[in-house]
Amino acid sequence: MSNQPQFRALSLGAGVQSSTLLALSAEGVLPRVDYAIFADTGWEPGSVYSHLDRLEKEIATPAGIPVLRVSSGNIRSDALNPDHRFASMPLHILNKDGRPGMIRRQCTGEYKVKPIKQKVRELLGYPHPTRVPKGVFVEQWVGISTDEFHRAKDADVKYMRNRHPLLDMYWSRADCVRYLTSLGLADTPKSSCLGCPFHGNSQWRHIRDTSPSEWADVVKFDEAIRQGNARANASGSRLLGEAFLHRSRVPLSQAPINHVTAAERAALRIGADEADVLENGVEDGCSPWACRGDSDVLTQDDFGLAT
Ligand code: SF4
Numbered sequence: 464m465s466n467q468p469q470f471r472a473l474s475l476g477a478g479v480q481s482s483t484l485l486a487l488s489a490e491g492v493l494p495r496v497d498y499a500i501f502a503d504t505g506w507e508p509g510s511v512y513s514h515l516d517r518l519e520k521e522i523a524t525p526a527g528i529p530v531l532r533v534s535s536g537n538i539r540s541d542a543l544n545p546d547h548r549f550a551s552m553p554l555h556i557l558n559k560d561g562r563p564g565m566i567r568r569q570c571t572g573e574y575k576v577k578p579i580k581q582k583v584r585e586l587l588g589y590p591h592p593t594r595v596p597k598g599v600f601v602e603q604w605v606g607i608s609t610d611e612f613h614r615a616k617d618a619d620v621k622y623m624r625n626r627h628p629l630l631d632m633y634w635s636r637a638d639c640v641r642y643l644t645s646l647g648l649a650d651t652p653k654s655s656c657l658g659c660p661f662h663g664n665s666q667w668r669h670i671r672d673t674s675p676s677e678w679a680d681v682v683k684f685d686e687a688i689r690q691g692n693a694r695a696n697a698s699g700s701r702l703l704g705e706a707f708l709h710r711s712r713v714p715l716s717q718a719p720i721n722h723v724t725a726a727e728r729a730a731l732r733i734g735a736d737e738a739d740v741l742e743n744g745v746e747d748g749c750s751p752w753a754c755r756g757d758s759d760v761l762t763q764d765d766f767g768l769a770t
Contacts (some may be wrong), residue, residue, distance in 0.1 A: 480606030505537030
């Protein structure tokens, strides 16, 4: 059995850490990856798509690294399409009895993990449902920096073996930002769906204050999912409670997204940790190969509290 990978692929989310890995590989500091694979949910902010285009044009292509964009569909339109099976987003729920909840997250698996696995199998020459022979695997690079080392995980399939080169180099997020800045990429955005319910207030404010059209888009989406996704409604599985994008479980257009001062925090009896999540969102970004912490409140099984 060979212990050599068939090829090296970078899981490119186009955020700080994976952009750093791409550049380190392109510059020859790290070995060259054979592919950089970007899983497109169809609803990233415009700044992420522009950054990805730039990475491809200025860094990947000159180094001979193909950037492969893969997709399982458009998460936004799928959620609003009554004829489409929908892999649920982690929406915040307010149950009829006032209890908070959260819908079980399936979107990362569907829109990020699945299309990457499909592409890897295709590149290996064993597309689903062909069995990948024992011992055949690819090396997959995942951008995890030292400040988030706890997120480093193995892949859940034998034909992919995860590596975390930033951890091997002891690079923190700040090291990555410094390096990207030296390459003229200081404005590398945070990658995640525009309307991800894991956003903290700082991300919501950023959208509101820098991109009115994207803000209008997320506000409209928030209104549209109040009773859950369209397919669930069409099939008679309506939510008993209401769904929201913002943690406060208030319509996004009215949600308290301005910065909470220490005095306000004290008045609201919010602890430091909770205030941090409120401001900065759930700690970890949505990466296909690293857990993003789920809610600390009651988790519902999809639309399990339906009529
Ligand atoms: S960014 Fe948020 S909404 Fe998008 S796939 Fe990840 S968890 Fe789901």
